[in-house]
Amino acid sequence: QVQxxxxxxxxxxxxxxxxxxxxxxxxxxxxxYWSWIRQPPGKGLEWIGYIYYSGSTKYNPSLKSRxxxxxxxSKNQFSLKLSSVTAADTAVYYCARTPSxxxxxxxxxxxxxLVTVSx
Amino acid sequence: xxxxxxxxxxxATPGQRVTISCSGSSSNIENNYVYWYQQLPGTAPKLLIYNxxxxxxxxxxxxxxxxxxxSASLAISGLRSEDEADYHCAAWDDSLSGLWVFGGGTKLTxx
Numbered sequence: 001q002v003q004x005x006x007x008x009x010x011x012x013x014x015x016x017x018x019x020x021x022x023x024x025x026x027x028x029x030x031x032x033y034w035s036w037i038r039q040p041p042g043k044g045l046e047w048i049g050y051i052y053y054s055g056s057t058k059y060n061p062s063l064k065s066r067x068x069x070x071x072x073x074s075k076n077q078f079s080l081k082l083s084s085v086t087a088a089d090t091a092v093y094y095c096a097r098t099p100s101x102x103x104x105x106x107x108x109x110x111x112x113x114l115v116t117v118s119x
Numbered sequence: 120x121x122x123x124x125x126x127x128x129x130x131a132t133p134g135q136r137v138t139i140s141c142s143g144s145s146s147n148i149e150n151n152y153v154y155w156y157q158q159l160p161g162t163a164p165k166l167l168i169y170n171x172x173x174x175x176x177x178x179x180x181x182x183x184x185x186x187x188x189x190s191a192s193l194a195i196s197g198l199r200s201e202d203e204a205d206y207h208c209a210a211w212d213d214s215l216s217g218l219w220v221f222g223g224g225t226k227l228t229x230x
Contacts, residue, residue: 035219044121045156045164045207047219061215094163104211104219105154107175109163 002027004095004110012089012117018082022095022110029053029076033098035106036069036080038091046091050098051078085117122147122220123208130228136196139225141208143189147220151211153191155184158205158224167206168193195227203229 008020022034036048049059051069059067068081082089092114096106124142131137141153153171156164166175168184171191183194191210195202208222 044223045209045221047221058217060218103169104152105166105169105209106156106164107166109165112163 002097002108004097004108006093006095006110006113008113008115010114010116012085012115013119014086014117015084018080018085018089018115018117020080020093020095020113020115022078022080024076024078024097029071029073029078033100034069034071034078035096035098037094037096037106038089039094039112040088040091048080048082048093087117089115090117091115121223122212123210123222125206125208125222125225127223128226128228130230131198132230133198133200135198136194137198137227138195139193139206139208139227141191141193141222143191143210143220145189146214147210147212148186148191149189150213153184153186154209155182155193156207156209158207160204164207198229200229203227 003025005023012018030053033050033052035050037045039045047060049067049069051057051071057069066083071078092112094112095110097108155168157167158164171186172184181197185192205224205226207224212218212220
């Protein structure tokens with residue numbers, strides 16, 4: 001059974017960089033798309049971006065200038081960096097898997113981690 | 120402001136049938152598949168419907184999806200108390216070089 005687990009600081013100061021890692025167990029990180037999705041408190045879901053196992057990336061245009069997603073296949077992990085954060089970036093951050101470009105859904109999700117932006 | 124539009128809330132009594140709508144546009148729902156996710160309180164979303172109307176293994180057939188033009192719907196029949204959750208619709212959007220878009224979520228209350 002594939003499992004995803006987010007990790008990283010729960011508190012980030014305004015203007016700093018948010019950094020999170022998603023560890024994948026129970027399966028290889030190869031051959032799939034790996035996304036970051038966030039959910040501000042009491043609000044809906046927002047897709048941040050994905051990385052393909054080949055290393056290619058696609059980001060939400062609204063966040064593109066501040067986002068970097070990277071992959072470490074040796075550790076079966078992928079990571080998110082979001083720069084110049086503000087209070088509007090406070091959210092639960094999820095990592096999730098998409099099987100393929102044909103089956104474009106998120107079939108496995110991490111439990112999520114709350115990141116608060118505050119001084 | 121979400122790209123896909125859902126009613127913020129819905130309610131029904133046990134045993135009833137409830138439908139949740141999701142409205143989009145030609146760049147997302149009309150020309151791409153729709154997905155539905157169920158989010159129980161305090162948990163991560165779970166895939167409920169994929170490719171408009173397909174259920175993953177383990178999802179009861181009380182849950183069904185449909186799509187017509189730029190809108191989609193999720194129907195839940197024989198409502199049970201454990202169905203009380205947030206329901207999110209999603210689709211790939213072909214604008215701006217492509218991105219996933221979601222609805223704002225619908226909070227379903229089982230009275």
